[in-house]
Amino acid sequence: MATPNPSVPWQGLHHLALITNDMDTTVRFWHGVIGAPLVATIGTPTFRHYFFSFGRSNSVAFFQYTDHQSKMIAKPAGVFDERAGQFDHLSMDLPDEAALLALRERLLEHGSEVTDVVDHGLMRSIYFTDPNGIALEASWWAEDPTAVAPDYDSDTYFKDPDPVPAFAELRAGGLQAIPKTTLVDEPTADYWVAEATTS
Secondary structure, three states: OOOOOOOOOOOOOOEEEEEOOOHHHHHHHHHHHOOOOEEEEEEOOOEEEEEEEOOOOOEEEEEEEOOOOOOOOOOOOOOOOHHHOOOOOEEEEOOOHHHHHHHHHHHHHOOOOOOOOEEOOOEEEEEEEOOOOOEEEEEEEOOOHHHOOOOOOOOOOOOOOOOOHHHHHHHOOOOOOOOOOOOOOOHHHHHHHHHHHHO
């Protein structure tokens, strides 16, 4: 049975949660160097949770755990590292090439290493790293595939020569199967309920 195209009213990413061992340095980089305003902070006996704005309703948030030090690794974007198998990099959206070049200059002025502009066809990007070793990218769409409804019969934006079966199903009218998921462990939901009632 085909599933209908979802009509969830997405407005962007609410937040991406990352981890730091040094929130002070993280604030200085993300707010001071990157220019993403610190817009909210949460503090509990077990963690700090700070939010940096990337536009209305869009943020990157960091946890710093009180009793634990995370093993920090640094990796370049687009290069697999088994220690960070579920996370590659974070790309932040900019409106045009002028903004991308201005951010690149800002990073250089603050002593941060940054690549030249990389032309990916659909988008242009620069790559750099935050003080926690998190691989970062800033991009702008030269040809924005999110601005139009997807046309699965066109190769304008769909360029995988050997696409996964789900793509063939989308092209034929809808997904035939969807996965079911479970929480990693049962205490997850209970933990957040307990935190909400004690905060």
